[in-house]
Amino acid sequence: MKKTPFHNRLEPLNTTHLWEAWSGYLSAVKYQQSSTYEYYAVRNSAAIFDTSPLFKYRIVGPDAVGFLSGVMARDPGRCSVGAGQYTVWCDDQGFVLEDGVLLRTGDVEFWLSTAKPNLDYLTRVAGRQDVVIDDVSERYGILALQGPLSIEVLAAAGADVWALPHFGVTSATLADRSVMISRTGFTGDLGYEIWVEALDAVPVFDTIVGAGAAFNLVPIGSRALTMARLDAGMLLIDVDFTSARHAWTAAERETPDELGLGWMMKNPDSRPYVGAAAIARERELGASRWKTVGIQADPGAYETLFNSRGLIAPKQGVYVDSSQSLYDRDFNADSGGQYLGYVTSFMFSPLLKRHIGIAKVPLDRANVGSEVYLERTVLHRPAYVKCHVTSMPMYNPDRKTAPLALATS
Amino acid sequence: MTRTEYDVLVVGGGHNGLVNAAYLAKAGLKALVLERNEMVGGAAITEELHPGFHFTTFSYAISLLRPDIVHDLDLVKHGMLVIPLEHHFAPMENGDYLHLGPDGGENYHEIARHSKRDAEAYRDYSHLMERVGHAVKPLLDEIPPNIVSTDPAELARVARLGQHLRGLDPKVLHLLVRLLTGSAADVLDGYFESDILKGLFASSGIIGSRVGPRSQGSGLVLLYHLLGEIDGVFGEWGFHKGGNGGFTQAVGRAAQAFGADIRLGASVAEVIVKNGQAVGVALESGEEIHATTVVSALDPRRTFLQLLDPRQLPTDLVQSVEEYKFQGSSSKVNFALEGLPRYPALGDRTDVYRGFVNIGPSMDYLERAFDEAKYGTFSKRPFIDACVQSMLDPNMSPPGKHIMSCFVQYTPFELDGTDWDAERDNLGDTVQATLESFFPGFGDLVMFREVVTPLDIERRVGLSEGNIFAGEFLTPQMYFFRPAPGWNQYRTPIESYYQCGSGTHPGGCVMGAPGKLAAQQVLGDLAEA
Numbered sequence: 004m005k006k007t008p009f010h011n012r013l014e015p016l017n018t019t020h021l022w023e024a025w026s027g028y029l030s031a032v033k034y035q036q037s038s039t040y041e042y043y044a045v046r047n048s049a050a051i052f053d054t055s056p057l058f059k060y061r062i063v064g065p066d067a068v069g070f071l072s073g074v075m076a077r078d079p080g081r082c083s084v085g086a087g088q089y090t091v092w093c094d095d096q097g098f099v100l101e102d103g104v105l106l107r108t109g110d111v112e113f114w115l116s117t118a119k120p121n122l123d124y125l126t127r128v129a130g131r132q133d134v135v136i137d138d139v140s141e142r143y144g145i146l147a148l149q150g151p152l153s154i155e156v157l158a159a160a161g162a163d164v165w166a167l168p169h170f171g172v173t174s175a176t177l178a179d180r181s182v183m184i185s186r187t188g189f190t191g192d193l194g195y196e197i198w199v200e201a202l203d204a205v206p207v208f209d210t211i212v213g214a215g216a217a218f219n220l221v222p223i224g225s226r227a228l229t230m231a232r233l234d235a236g237m238l239l240i241d242v243d244f245t246s247a248r249h250a251w252t253a254a255e256r257e258t259p260d261e262l263g264l265g266w267m268m269k270n271p272d273s274r275p276y277v278g279a280a281a282i283a284r285e286r287e288l289g290a291s292r293w294k295t296v297g298i299q300a301d302p303g304a305y306e307t308l309f310n311s312r313g314l315i316a317p318k319q320g321v322y323v324d325s326s327q328s329l330y331d332r333d334f335n336a337d338s339g340g341q342y343l344g345y346v347t348s349f350m351f352s353p354l355l356k357r358h359i360g361i362a363k364v365p366l367d368r369a370n371v372g373s374e375v376y377l378e379r380t381v382l383h384r385p386a387y388v389k390c391h392v393t394s395m396p397m398y399n400p401d402r403k404t405a406p407l408a409l410a411t412s
Numbered sequence: 413m414t415r416t417e418y419d420v421l422v423v424g425g426g427h428n429g430l431v432n433a434a435y436l437a438k439a440g441l442k443a444l445v446l447e448r449n450e451m452v453g454g455a456a457i458t459e460e461l462h463p464g465f466h467f468t469t470f471s472y473a474i475s476l477l478r479p480d481i482v483h484d485l486d487l488v489k490h491g492m493l494v495i496p497l498e499h500h501f502a503p504m505e506n507g508d509y510l511h512l513g514p515d516g517g518e519n520y521h522e523i524a525r526h527s528k529r530d531a532e533a534y535r536d537y538s539h540l541m542e543r544v545g546h547a548v549k550p551l552l553d554e555i556p557p558n559i560v561s562t563d564p565a566e567l568a569r570v571a572r573l574g575q576h577l578r579g580l581d582p583k584v585l586h587l588l589v590r591l592l593t594g595s596a597a598d599v600l601d602g603y604f605e606s607d608i609l610k611g612l613f614a615s616s617g618i619i620g621s622r623v624g625p626r627s628q629g630s631g632l633v634l635l636y637h638l639l640g641e642i643d644g645v646f647g648e649w650g651f652h653k654g655g656n657g658g659f660t661q662a663v664g665r666a667a668q669a670f671g672a673d674i675r676l677g678a679s680v681a682e683v684i685v686k687n688g689q690a691v692g693v694a695l696e697s698g699e700e701i702h703a704t705t706v707v708s709a710l711d712p713r714r715t716f717l718q719l720l721d722p723r724q725l726p727t728d729l730v731q732s733v734e735e736y737k738f739q740g741s742s743s744k745v746n747f748a749l750e751g752l753p754r755y756p757a758l759g760d761r762t763d764v765y766r767g768f769v770n771i772g773p774s775m776d777y778l779e780r781a782f783d784e785a786k787y788g789t790f791s792k793r794p795f796i797d798a799c800v801q802s803m804l805d806p807n808m809s810p811p812g813k814h815i816m817s818c819f820v821q822y823t824p825f826e827l828d829g830t831d832w833d834a835e836r837d838n839l840g841d842t843v844q845a846t847l848e849s850f851f852p853g854f855g856d857l858v859m860f861r862e863v864v865t866p867l868d869i870e871r872r873v874g875l876s877e878g879n880i881f882a883g884e885f886l887t888p889q890m891y892f893f894r895p896a897p898g899w900n901q902y903r904t905p906i907e908s909y910y911q912c913g914s915g916t917h918p919g920g921c922v923m924g925a926p927g928k929l930a931a932q933q934v935l936g937d938l939a940e941a
Contacts, residue, residue, distance in 0.1 A: 217811030318644030
């Protein structure tokens, strides 16, 4: 298994010795017994997560904007220099291939980070356009620094990025090394991602962790990260959706509208990008098959259900990323119910004090406030938890996107 | 008389007053909270007493807050954030320690260092205590029946309570009765053999109360402190972002969002009663404010004997309130520290400070501390429940520095031959010396300290005799009898005058239940009127 540029520093911090494989790299599940504690560091102080196993591409050349405009469902032409976008790209049928973050650092220079390899795909689409797609996956490590005090940690480490807006990107210096810092992340909180050349990773890491000591900076593993992203309503590939690239059937594939990402495509958008025609047709015909939405269990619904069977509702630590069915009524109370859809991710949110999930439901049940019932097996029998469709993100603190007042002068 | 601008006046802006006002405002009533101090929160406040250091002057942790209040009042939206305190670190006098953390398997091996039998028994104890807690919890969320009433509806409710108890597993019922009537030591001695484990658990049986671990009554206190939860984890406590003052600020914002007004610096002198009915309040300033309903969040002594002329009340009730025991026994000593305390056996390990540090290494230690209190002196080797809150919330102190909240027992309200103004610094020195004996070099870390005696609690918060629960958690002062027989349903003999403080069922510990249940009673009575 490969090790990330930060691994040698993170390895001694992992008191659990629990590692999992992520794209061929060792990735910590958690650094200490309590993922809840790590989760709260994201919401309360500051956390670092090693996101280096992502695939990373530098896309540069006179045709960079034109090329990306032809690929991305979200118009990169609307992304100014020094800004970034969360985006998806689709196949010709308008099904989502993948999602990623695109950062623009120059008129003709972009950086793309994504979960799966895309060098071959992007190079093929680029064809004869004057653009170079450089796989820099191993050249850079990325350290995600997330949480309300992340800006304080960066400031203490010597990087002044107070002025950086949400999804902004800038070059900076840390530990006398050049780095690239974007105000992005997978937690739905205030946060930054620091791109650093692999050779410089250790000194930059040491500087950040040294500065973070006074701010309760905590290294977090994948469990805490996935909990934070679920609060934030962020989709996870292979959990909340399947890439169209290696799907077997059309039923497995999903369009941006079906994933609840339709907001990315501005109307009107006359760009000829991959999948544009199919997406336009889907919209014209109202052909979306379902929609991806957030759900929240009604307050007390879980507790009452478990109590009625002599049990206590499990809360802390509940995180399920396999599907669970949704129905339109409680079968125990009523017959003749209909299957509606399913949740793909589900957890008890320690912050919101509710069970929440990401679900796929028919369009007529996708409006905020629609009632759905989640099926669980409790003491040998099915049970139905009353839930309501909610807007995503479920948790969306102002600080995530707010301009930051310069606290120091 | 001026027209009434408000439907309801809530006297006292502690957490129960705020919860009460928020529920009443949510139901559409125009509510005004009158708080004597310059910030809401009562005993649940956070103050910057030393530059950059934020102290939870009084109340310092949260657990029993009723989960439905969080949702009913949208508290998360208004900034509620509770970080679980997942560690219990108990230093021993021989330099060893017991550390319980978030992993049950790891805890087994840690307890086994002291006793293998205890490590196993701990699992049985926890399980049965959790079942007892589960049996009792529904009672926290209901207005208790009136046991002296002849109303058939009340008799039926008493009968339902009996049925509930009859439905319990006999083992659960028996342990419940032992806890309600006996001592923490009786129960713990039955399960465990190691001093350190017994000391740690018995500590929950004395908090805030003038009982030793071997006194009858400590069982009930033990049960109460385990009734809470953080996200379904039984008996777990948490630290609110910004301290318990951060919590009450969030409740205050929620109340205001529902339309309640809050007036600070408004000290209520008396409730104005006309023809047996409350019609408003008079402030110390002489100003009168009128309303159709008045709710007191103060403790029973103040609710009945200070805000009212006791001659307006039945003599039985006055007698009961006079006999209702406060006898505050706890103090706080809060420290601003240059750095983390060092415990030699831990080396550089610091995760153990992400929870409670329990100075109470054996039942004997606790009982000896109590002995002195019986005769009117404070403990020379006190029990200390400490919490380095800046470990969880770095905003509580400047970077690299720490605050440490220390809850201290026993410090009886009434001292023999001296008083707290004379003994305040001596108490601070005693606590510091005790900590020094466990954490060598502790004194060198101290930048600033605040000593809060029972007298200070009474003066600043208005809790009589400094009792942190607004009245002792003694069986004869609970449920049917809190605060007095027949007056346990938040009403008073004065029409449209209600009580919602921790001196009512189910009591203190930042539950919010009295405020919520009193609001239910007020709204129910208004609907019937």
